[in-house]
Amino acid sequence: MLDGNRGSSFSRRKFGQSLGAVLAGAYISPKLFQGVTGGRLKGFSRADAILINSNENPYGPSPHAIAAITGSEAVACRYPDDLYGRAISSIAQLHGVDRENVILGCGSTEILRVCDATFVGSSKQLVVAEPTFEAVTYYAKVCRANAVKIPLTSDFRHDLPAMARASASNTGLVYVCNPNNPTATINTRAEFADFLAQIPPSVYVLVDEAYFHFVEDPRYASVVDMIPQHPNLIVTRTFSKVYGMAGMRLGYAIAQKQTIQAMHRELLFDNGNTAVLSAAVASIADPEIVPTNKKRLNDTRKWVTAELTKSGYRVIPSQANFFMVDAGGDVTPVIKAFHDRKIIVGRKFPSMGNWLRVSVGKPEEMQKFLAAFREIVPAPQKFAAA
Ligand SMILES: Cc1ncc(COP(=O)(O)O)c(C=O)c1O
Incomplete structure (x- = not known):
């Protein structure tokens, strides 16, 4: 056991000040920090939302x-x-x-x-x-x-x-x-x-x-x-x-x-x-936890991405528990529109600003995601023609 730093008198306030100085010195924008740590929800709690934004596994531990x-x-x-x-x-x-x-x-x-x-x-x-x-x-x-x-x-x-x-x-x-x-x-x-x-x-x-x-x-x-x-x-x-x-x-x-x-x-x-x-x-x-979660999340991802592809949306072929779909334009209003429906999708990645990152949730959550996506994002033939 390492005892060296126990009982430090370094206060939270001082820590906050030092962190502020480090961030200012390194030109870290609060936006980037929020991008890494996750944003706040407006008007509702996380318990009321569908959370498909952080590539978590909704099934929880073994x-x-x-x-x-x-x-x-x-x-x-x-x-x-x-x-x-x-x-x-x-x-x-x-x-x-x-x-x-x-x-x-x-x-x-x-x-x-x-x-x-x-x-x-x-x-x-x-x-x-x-x-x-x-x-x-x-x-x-x-x-x-x-x-x-x-x-x-x-x-x-x-x-x-x-x-x-x-x-x-x-x-x-x-x-x-x-x-x-x-x-x-x-x-x-x-x-x-x-x-x-x-x-x-x-x-x-x-x-x-x-x-x-x-x-x-x-x-x-x-x-x-x-x-x-x-x-x-x-x-x-x-x-x-x-x-x-x-x-x-x-x-x-x-x-x-x-x-x-x-x-x-x-x-x-x-x-x-x-x-x-x-x-x-x-x-x-536990010999079951990895194969079980792999199968159920991959199966759901294959189903939801096949549905999107059938509807004409472009999806990047995925090998994980999340995927990217082309929103046909800037994802910022798309992310907001999902938020308004209490569905929290992935943040914007500026160098791929038209692509929405979606984590794979439970099938019933992905049903709601699909219905909302079809409402929010114009049919592909429309933005293809634009
Ligand atoms: C590629 C990658 N690495 C690391 C992490 C951090 O994971 P954690 O700190 O929860 O182990 C994440 C989280 O989303 C990730 O996507």
Whole structure:
């Protein structure tokens, strides 16, 4: 257990002031911050809304995880040392790696922040796709690092050869989100092998596999097994998606031991709580949770995207629990129109400003989404002719 920072007299007000200074110094717009953390609802509560905006899993945790959370009551008054170790062991066993190859984060968001804090800064840039999940770019700005944004290919996938070309010696970190958020597209294992061969050993590569479990394309595979050959490779996963635990905050990374050690310096002490660590161990031990959630969410996604396609809308083929559909014009009023119907859809991604990102909810929620979409977005033949 690490006791070093307990009982800090650093007040919330001072923290707020310092954060304000950091954000102002790094020119972080409140809008970007809100984009990462989620916006507020006007005139109704989240309980009354259909929430298909944050790629969550509406089915929630495994029943075994719920039982483990309840069972953790007896040790809730203790620091989570024992469970922390058990969660690391379960994850290590799941991936066939040593415990020293694993680091836990308060959600994989903490892993992204830790990677920025460890590997980028004013003299070491970040290379990312545009658009992709913004948290890594956000925290790079907090670290005063430049982010080089490489547009996606014409089929909305990471342009790995262009990202490799951009990864010069002044690059600290390359972030590859696979499947990519927001496009739900993938890069293949063969593409990754070529890409990693081109990256200088001094440049770290962070592969975000948050949506790994949903992929069905046989050309896709995790790159965890490439870590032994690549000391600069880090793979991150989360319990927020297929495991249905977004509200509980647990993610992790796997990398070579020295890399994990370097990342530890930037990690919050005791960053996992007893309830979530127990739930993670129980979820990993549950053989049903991943196939069950994968099937029901993928089935719903296939049905709803087929309906949209039949009606003539353009949908980017998805390999995850969300998809993008062409709204035929700026999505800002479309998002508002959904909000007015108490349906919360994904935020706007400015470089794909006509594309709406939709998370897959339960079938009855997606029925309502479909009906609303047909009302809000003009029939495709109309905007095709315009
Ligand atoms: C690609 C990607 N990575 C990481 C995260 C963060 O997930 P969490 O911090 O809940 O693990 C998200 C959340 O939506 C995501 O889409």
